[in-house]
Amino acid sequence: MSSNLHPVNTILIEHLAKRFGSAGQDTGHVLRDINLRISGGEFFVLLGPSGCGKSTLLNVIAGFLDKTAGSLLLNNEPICKPGRDRAMVFQHPDASLFPWLNIRENIEFGLRMKKVTPGERQEISDKFIKLVGLAGHANKFPRELSGGMKQRVQLARVLANDPAILLMDEPFGALDAMTRRSMQQELVRIWTQAKKTVVFVTHDIQEAILLGQRIGVMSKAPDATIYKLYEVKLPYPRDITTKEFNDLYKKIEANFLQEEADIVYKEKLIG
Amino acid sequence: MKHLQHLLKAGIVSWLIALGVWQIAALMFGKPDFLPGPLDVFQGSRELIADGSWLKFVLISLRRVLAGWLLGSLWGVPIGLLIGHVKIFRQLVEPYLNFFRFIPSIAFITLFVLWFGIGEESKLILIMYGTSFIVILNTAAGVLALDEEKVRAARSLGASETQIFFHVIIPATIPYIYTGVRLAMGNSFMAIVGAEMIAANEGIGYLIWTSRLYFKTDWVFIGLISLGLMGFLTDRVIRFISAQAFRRYGITTETRFGGK
Numbered sequence: 001m002s003s004n005l006h007p008v009n010t011i012l013i014e015h016l017a018k019r020f021g022s023a024g025q026d027t028g029h030v031l032r033d034i035n036l037r038i039s040g041g042e043f044f045v046l047l048g049p050s051g052c053g054k055s056t057l058l059n060v061i062a063g064f065l066d067k068t069a070g071s072l073l074l075n076n077e078p079i080c081k082p083g084r085d086r087a088m089v090f091q092h093p094d095a096s097l098f099p100w101l102n103i104r105e106n107i108e109f110g111l112r113m114k115k116v117t118p119g120e121r122q123e124i125s126d127k128f129i130k131l132v133g134l135a136g137h138a139n140k141f142p143r144e145l146s147g148g149m150k151q152r153v154q155l156a157r158v159l160a161n162d163p164a165i166l167l168m169d170e171p172f173g174a175l176d177a178m179t180r181r182s183m184q185q186e187l188v189r190i191w192t193q194a195k196k197t198v199v200f201v202t203h204d205i206q207e208a209i210l211l212g213q214r215i216g217v218m219s220k221a222p223d224a225t226i227y228k229l230y231e232v233k234l235p236y237p238r239d240i241t242t243k244e245f246n247d248l249y250k251k252i253e254a255n256f257l258q259e260e261a262d263i264v265y266k267e268k269l270i271g
Numbered sequence: 272m273k274h275l276q277h278l279l280k281a282g283i284v285s286w287l288i289a290l291g292v293w294q295i296a297a298l299m300f301g302k303p304d305f306l307p308g309p310l311d312v313f314q315g316s317r318e319l320i321a322d323g324s325w326l327k328f329v330l331i332s333l334r335r336v337l338a339g340w341l342l343g344s345l346w347g348v349p350i351g352l353l354i355g356h357v358k359i360f361r362q363l364v365e366p367y368l369n370f371f372r373f374i375p376s377i378a379f380i381t382l383f384v385l386w387f388g389i390g391e392e393s394k395l396i397l398i399m400y401g402t403s404f405i406v407i408l409n410t411a412a413g414v415l416a417l418d419e420e421k422v423r424a425a426r427s428l429g430a431s432e433t434q435i436f437f438h439v440i441i442p443a444t445i446p447y448i449y450t451g452v453r454l455a456m457g458n459s460f461m462a463i464v465g466a467e468m469i470a471a472n473e474g475i476g477y478l479i480w481t482s483r484l485y486f487k488t489d490w491v492f493i494g495l496i497s498l499g500l501m502g503f504l505t506d507r508v509i510r511f512i513s514a515q516a517f518r519r520y521g522i523t524t525e526t527r528f529g530g531k
Contacts, residue, residue: 062423062427064427082426083429084427084428086427087427088423088424088427090420090423090424095418095420096423098421098439099520100442100519100521101519102519109428109430109438110428110430112438113425113428113430113431113434114429141519157424161428163427
């Protein structure tokens with residue numbers, strides 16, 4: 001693994017399971033037997049088809065959802081509720097940004113909750129407004145920005161709060177292809193500067209290879225689990241036109257198709 | 272052409288047409304006691320304005336409406352927030368809401384007069400009743416419509432539950448509260464006119480009711496026009512003040528039929 005990994009801010013997941021519904025009515029497990037170790041500073045991608053439970057896993061790590069069984073540790077401490085050490089970048093900025101606050105106030109929200117002085121807040125928000133390329137937009141409101149810019153605001157908002165872990169739930173999924181590409185490049189640039197642990201959820205194989213140091217491939221729910229881990233050793237910034245990139249893409253895609261075929265086969269056996 | 276567009280937008284053309292149709296209809300009937308025309312009403316209004324009773328009645332009705340509406344909103348908002356935010360409170364109160372919302376405030380006039388007397392109190396309470404329901408329902412609906420992701424975002428940014436209530440839930444609910452208090456103003460007028468017709472000797476409702484007894488049909492029209500103007504102006508004032516104070520919450524003066 002690359003050298004910017006630290007033993008601190010490590011997420012350790014063992015035999016984690018998640019089931020929805022009350023104990024009486026067993027609706028089956030969404031997640032089953034997840035085992036994962038994400039090291040400090042690592043860029044980890046959770047890759048899987050839609051509805052496979054990868055967002056559920058992310059929400060469990062964030063503390064928004066309780067796990068049903070297993071252990072989930074951050075720095076050897078169990079995670080049981082949301083905290084400022086784990087920040088979430090949501091898929092839909094309109095649902096998660098505060099429309100009554102301007103860009104600067106949105107970015108300063110966490111600091112204001114922490115009762116940081118206005119002067120210090122301004123200093124920090126200035127820095128992150130610049131980092132995500134929103135200089136000159138500080139006094140605008142979210143409704144005045146494009147989708148890509150709103151995601152930049154979300155990113156700056158969590159970075160300004162200085163979390164140890166960045167949880168990202170398909171943050172570029174709703175953007176057009178051009179904007180998505182530039183946001184992916186920006187994220188890599190910001191990640192190399194900010195040195196945060198990132199857990200990034202996506203269903204896009206290309207995006208996974210473009211961003212992740214490791215890719216965990218998830219099977220479909222019910223009983224979703226991480227059944228394959230890939231290490232991506234390509235240097236950043238990555239070039240999607242290289243042969244190595246393409247080879248890995250084909251390998252992962254073949255993996256998906258195989259998994260799909262297995263499910264069809266199983267269903268036939270049952271049916 | 273541009274001038275006409277301007278007049279249309281300001282509603283002046285619509286009103287000129289209405290006045291014209293009304294005057295023609297009145298002339299065709301030829302019975303001012305049955306249907307007075309705009310000119311008759313204008314004549315009648317001069318008497319009423321001259322002896323000061325029109326202004327007095329307008330101010331009395333307006334004072335009742337504003338006081339009841341303000342008090343009803345003041346206690347409706349916190350209750351609505353509580354209902355939206357605290358599940359057990361919502362479950363406790365919801366049956367009452369679903370029962371009483373079908374009883375219009377006017378239906379309570381006789382009871383309130385019996386309980387609180389014929390004075391100002393009963394009218395104030397009547398308007399408060401009508402106001403607070405709409406405000407409560409809209410406020411609670413606003414809290415319930417809040418994106419869970421906003422709360423989650425705030426929580427993972429380190430906000431405490433109290434901070435989430437004041438910094439996320441209340442600001443996110445403001446547009447709903449605004450709609451609620453605007454609708455409530457309309458209801459307040461409904462309630463006060465009813466109350467003044469039955470149990471008052473002053474106010475616009477009283478004017479409309481008693482004028483009928485004296486065959487002063489033109490004064491009935493003056494009462495109606497006054498109500499329309501009072502409602503229109505108060506709504507304008509609420510909209511203007513809200514747009515100034517709550518612009519960042521997405522409230523602007525640009526509204527059509529109460530929508531955005």
